[in-house]
Amino acid sequence: MERIYADHAATTPLCDESRQAMEPWLAGGFGNPSSLHAEGREAKDALDEARAALSSALRCEFGEVVFTSGGTEAANLAIIGTALANPDPRRNRILFSAAEHHAVLHTEPILERLGYRVEMVQTDQWSRPDLDHLSDLLGDDVLVVSAMHANNETGAVTADLQRLSSSVARVGALWHCDAVQTFGHLPLDEALQADLLTVSAHKLDGPKGTGALRVKAGTRVAPLIRGGGQEREMRGGTENVGGIVGFAAALGARRGDVLGIADAFRSEASRLVPDLVWTLPERIQRLPGHTHFRIPRVSAESLLIVLDRLGVSASAGAACSSGAIEPSHVLLACGWSDEEAGEGVRFSFGSSNSERDAVEAASRLAEAVATIRRRRS
Numbered sequence: 001m002e003r004i005y006a007d008h009a010a011t012t013p014l015c016d017e018s019r020q021a022m023e024p025w026l027a028g029g030f031g032n033p034s035s036l037h038a039e040g041r042e043a044k045d046a047l048d049e050a051r052a053a054l055s056s057a058l059r060c061e062f063g064e065v066v067f068t069s070g071g072t073e074a075a076n077l078a079i080i081g082t083a084l085a086n087p088d089p090r091r092n093r094i095l096f097s098a099a100e101h102h103a104v105l106h107t108e109p110i111l112e113r114l115g116y117r118v119e120m121v122q123t124d125q126w127s128r129p130d131l132d133h134l135s136d137l138l139g140d141d142v143l144v145v146s147a148m149h150a151n152n153e154t155g156a157v158t159a160d161l162q163r164l165s166s167s168v169a170r171v172g173a174l175w176h177c178d179a180v181q182t183f184g185h186l187p188l189d190e191a192l193q194a195d196l197l198t199v200s201a202h203k204l205d206g207p208k209g210t211g212a213l214r215v216k217a218g219t220r221v222a223p224l225i226r227g228g229g230q231e232r233e234m235r236g237g238t239e240n241v242g243g244i245v246g247f248a249a250a251l252g253a254r255r256g257d258v259l260g261i262a263d264a265f266r267s268e269a270s271r272l273v274p275d276l277v278w279t280l281p282e283r284i285q286r287l288p289g290h291t292h293f294r295i296p297r298v299s300a301e302s303l304l305i306v307l308d309r310l311g312v313s314a315s316a317g318a319a320c321s322s323g324a325i326e327p328s329h330v331l332l333a334c335g336w337s338d339e340e341a342g343e344g345v346r347f348s349f350g351s352s353n354s355e356r357d358a359v360e361a362a363s364r365l366a367e368a369v370a371t372i373r374r375r376r377s
């Protein structure tokens with residue numbers, strides 16, 4: 001049985017373009033971009049070329065791109081780095097949308113130790129920040145607001161970023177936008193107005209362990225990793241040249257019609273499992289390859305185990321810790337009960353899938369549901 005990988009929101013297989021671009025840096029090219037000799041200059045040129053590609057995709061200046069070890073480090077740098085660089089007791093509040101990724105939310109204990117108060121912006125039932133609640137919380141004592149471009153669990157794209165951006169700017173606060181799920185998949189449009197923008201390579205068919213933070217000129221960010229002053233003093237450490245080159249190559253890679261593939265899955269799954277409940281209604285803008293749903297009284301945990309046995313890799317909208325699936329904070333923020341949150345499942349399609357995969361995945365989903373229900377009766 002051929003396996004179907006439907007977990008591209010977690011990570012993607014490396015595309016040929018990335019692999020080919022990285023190969024010379026795994027076999028042969030090894031220079032340190034900070035060295036002055038020929039090997040170093042060759043690495044520096046490759047790094048410059050990749051930075052130029054990233055800055056063009058992020059429509060920013062060359063020097064505004066700071067390479068990191070991924071989206072988690074970029075988000076940490078954006079938030080903790082801003083907190084460290086702007087100590088001012090009159091600006092000691094930080095706002096997070098409640099459905100942010102843990103890369104954002106789990107910075108809270110450090111921020112509190114630094115003297116900041118972290119407050120949560122409520123979301124609507126589809127995980128998008130509630131902009132009225134944001135306005136209520138905003139004041140001239142807020143330093144930074146973290147509100148993502150699209151949610152990694154539900155797939156919902158945040159609406160009205162223009163309003164969000166101007167209300168944050170009006171009180172003199174900074175906006176950090178986590179665009180890990182949208183970069184390379186959707187135009188960033190108004191997300192580009194963010195002062196700090198996080199992206200990651202492995203969600204767009206690039207390598208793991210490589211990401212970037214776009215830091216708008218004039219925004220003060222202190223490094224979290226100190227060393228040789230690389231990345232304009234914002235991130236010490238010899239750059240991961242191969243990974244960064246692979247990131248830039250992934251940007252230019254060809255991508256198929258994942259929207260059509262996700263649509264094919266949606267219609268076939270609805271036909272075969274009529275009580276399946278889709279999380280997002282049609283009118284809510286979503287990530288193109290993303291689908292999220294629950295099946296009443298079928299736990300995500302058992303569904304994923306049976307699906308895996310049937311050769312389908314999907315995921316729960318939940319974090320796995322100490323072997324147990326905890327109810328997802330995103331779905332709880334959307335107002336789901338613990339039981340409903342335990343039923344949330346994500347199928348995310350990408351470049352490695354075809355429409356045939358989507359139809360087959362729906363049929364294996366129906367088989368998995370029938371197996372679980374048979375066991376129970």
Ligand SMILES: Cc1ncc(COP(=O)(O)O)c(C=O)c1O
Nearest residue numbers: 070071072101103152178180200
């Ligand atoms: C929305 C979002 N932010 C941040 C991250 C973290 O990125 P990385 O895996 O590159 O550290 C992820 C990855 O799952 C994500 O989906």
